[in-house]
Amino acid sequence: MRPLGCSMILIGMDDELGPQLFKTDPAGYYSGYRATSSGVKQTEANNFLEKKVKKKVDLSLNDTVELAISCLSSVLSADLKPSEIEIGIVSAQNTEFRVLNEQEIEAHLTRLAEKD
Numbered sequence: 521m522r523p524l525g526c527s528m529i530l531i532g533m534d535d536e537l538g539p540q541l542f543k544t545d546p547a548g549y550y551s552g553y554r555a556t557s558s559g560v561k562q563t564e565a566n567n568f569l570e571k572k573v574k575k576k577v578d579l580s581l582n583d584t585v586e587l588a589i590s591c592l593s594s595v596l597s598a599d600l601k602p603s604e605i606e607i608g609i610v611s612a613q614n615t616e617f618r619v620l621n622e623q624e625i626e627a628h629l630t631r632l633a634e635k636d
Contacts, residue, residue: 527558531608533615557591565595581611585620585628586635593632602626 525546532540543558544550555573557565568591573579579587585607593600602625610617620628 529556529558531610531617533610533612538612539610555587557595561595565591568594581609582628582631585609586632589625589628590632600629602629 527546528544530540530542530544534540541553541556542550543553543556555566555569556562557569559565569587572587572591576583588607589600589605592605602622605625607620607625607628608617609620
C-alpha cells in the first residue's frame with residue numbers, strides 16, 4: 521500500500537530575486553519553476569506552459585493570469601466561467617497574496633475571448 525502524500529505549489533516574492541515559484545512532490549523533493557501545474561492533467565498542462573513560457577521572457581501580470589486561464593481551458597477542453605475558477609496572485613507591486621474576485625476573472629476571460 522502506498523502512503524498518502526500531497527503535492528504543493530508555493531509562490532512568493534523575494535526581495536533580491538523577484539517572483540519565486542516552487543513545487544514539492546509527495547516524496548519531499550522540491551524544485552523552482554517559471555511555470556508549473558499539479559494534478560491529474562499536469563503533464564498536458566506543463567507541456568502547454570513550457571511551449572508558451574519559453575517564447576516570452578517577461579510576462580505582465582495580466583498576461584500571466586490569462587496564460588494560466590488559457591492553459592486550464594485548453595487542458596480541460598472546456599469554456600470556463602468566473603464562478604468555476606479561483607485565481608491567486610502575488611506581484612512585485614503588491615507582495616500580499618490575494619484572490620481575484622469574479623468580476624476581475626470575468627475581465628480576463630473577456631480579454632481572452634477577444635484575442636481569439
